[in-house]
Amino acid sequence: MRFGLCCLFKKEPVLFRTTTAKSLLSLPREVQLQKLSAICFHNASNLHLALETVQRLGIGAFRIMSPLFPRMTHPAVGYFLEDLPEGEKIRQKMEETRIFARKNDIRLSFHPDQFVVLSSPHSQVVANSIRELEYHGMLADAVGADVINIHAGGVYGDKFGALQRLKDILPDLSAAVRKRLTLENDDVSYTPRDLLSFCERFSIPFVYDVHHHRCLPDGLSVEQATNLAQDSWKETGKELYGHVSSPRSGWQGGNPKPHADYIDPTDFPACWLGRKMTIDVEAKAKELAVIALMDQMKGRLDAPVR
DNA sequence: GCATGTCAAGTTGTG
DNA sequence: CACAACTTGACATGC
Numbered sequence: 001m002r003f004g005l006c007c008l009f010k011k012e013p014v015l016f017r018t019t020t021a022k023s024l025l026s027l028p029r030e031v032q033l034q035k036l037s038a039i040c041f042h043n044a045s046n047l048h049l050a051l052e053t054v055q056r057l058g059i060g061a062f063r064i065m066s067p068l069f070p071r072m073t074h075p076a077v078g079y080f081l082e083d084l085p086e087g088e089k090i091r092q093k094m095e096e097t098r099i100f101a102r103k104n105d106i107r108l109s110f111h112p113d114q115f116v117v118l119s120s121p122h123s124q125v126v127a128n129s130i131r132e133l134e135y136h137g138m139l140a141d142a143v144g145a146d147v148i149n150i151h152a153g154g155v156y157g158d159k160f161g162a163l164q165r166l167k168d169i170l171p172d173l174s175a176a177v178r179k180r181l182t183l184e185n186d187d188v189s190y191t192p193r194d195l196l197s198f199c200e201r202f203s204i205p206f207v208y209d210v211h212h213h214r215c216l217p218d219g220l221s222v223e224q225a226t227n228l229a230q231d232s233w234k235e236t237g238k239e240l241y242g243h244v245s246s247p248r249s250g251w252q253g254g255n256p257k258p259h260a261d262y263i264d265p266t267d268f269p270a271c272w273l274g275r276k277m278t279i280d281v282e283a284k285a286k287e288l289a290v291i292a293l294m295d296q297m298k299g300r301l302d303a304p305v306r
Numbered sequence: 307g308c309a310t311g312t313c314a315a316g317t318t319g320t321g
Numbered sequence: 322c323a324c325a326a327c328t329t330g331a332c333a334t335g336c
Binding site for chain 3: 187
């Protein structure tokens with residue numbers, strides 16, 4: 001079992017900067033690029049710091065925030081690293097980070113956000129999504145991440161048709177993206193049952209989010225879904241990815257979807273204990289929640305098996 | 307200095 | 322029909 005932190009820290013002094021298209025647009029291009037250069041170098045340095053920090057804390061995986069290089073794919077203010085005054089320094093920093101991660105066996109992944117929708121019937125949405133994925137592919141190559149995980153997107157009244165469209169996009173993706181692409185069940189549309197056979201058929205590893213599964217059940221037990229998910233990773237030689245979280249206001253009444261600060265140990269699937277897999281902890285207390293969960297699970301692993 | 311509104315993008319479900 | 326939920330905090334602005 002390898003536990004992962006998602007994107008940010010609560011207490012540890014690791015900070016990422018950003019900017020908006022709106023503020024960039026008020027500046028001449030040259031000044032835009034200077035500003036972006038400073039932010040990108042800051043973020044590349046803090047990514048390295050993030051990995052040093054998770055390594056020190058005994059955390060074995062890190063999900064890298066998508067806006068590491070803010071607005072890079074924006075139609076009006078987008079840019080390439082080569083455009084930035086410190087582009088070369090930024091590249092070097094990412095290479096250091098890649099070497100550090102490999103040496104310390106820290107698994108890296110990406111989770112592009114909800115705007116990446118390969119199943120959309122709108123060609124512009126798909127084109128933007130591909131552009132965004134290629135950005136993630138570039139980052140993943142640079143720092144040595146092995147997973148770019150997305151959701152299946154919208155349904156548009158026809159789940160099968162939507163997945164069909166997603167499948168038809170796959171050949172348009174670069175190898176950098178395609179070899180890392182995974183699909184995750186969500187909490188409104190696509191259950192594990194919806195995705196598992198599709199993933200199997202098109203050799204896409206399935207990322208199993210047990211919280212989403214509990215919010216949107218499909219008749220599969222957690223153990224069944226876990227085993228099938230694990231099968232979908234077999235050919236890749238990579239470890240299964242799972243996501244865990246707890247509902248902010250409990251399972252009784254109220255909306256279970258918002259994430260709690262910490263993981264309630266009773267939400268952690270017993271069948272994951274001791275399994276060879278990476279578990280991203282989606283909790284608002286960030287590294288504090290990962291550390292707390294790791295401590296609790298250590299206790300359960302040592303307990304006699306019944 | 308500090309509080310507050312804003313921020314590229316999609317889709318779905320709710321009020 | 323409009324807006325909030327996904328998730329989210331840092332930044333820009335204005336007092």
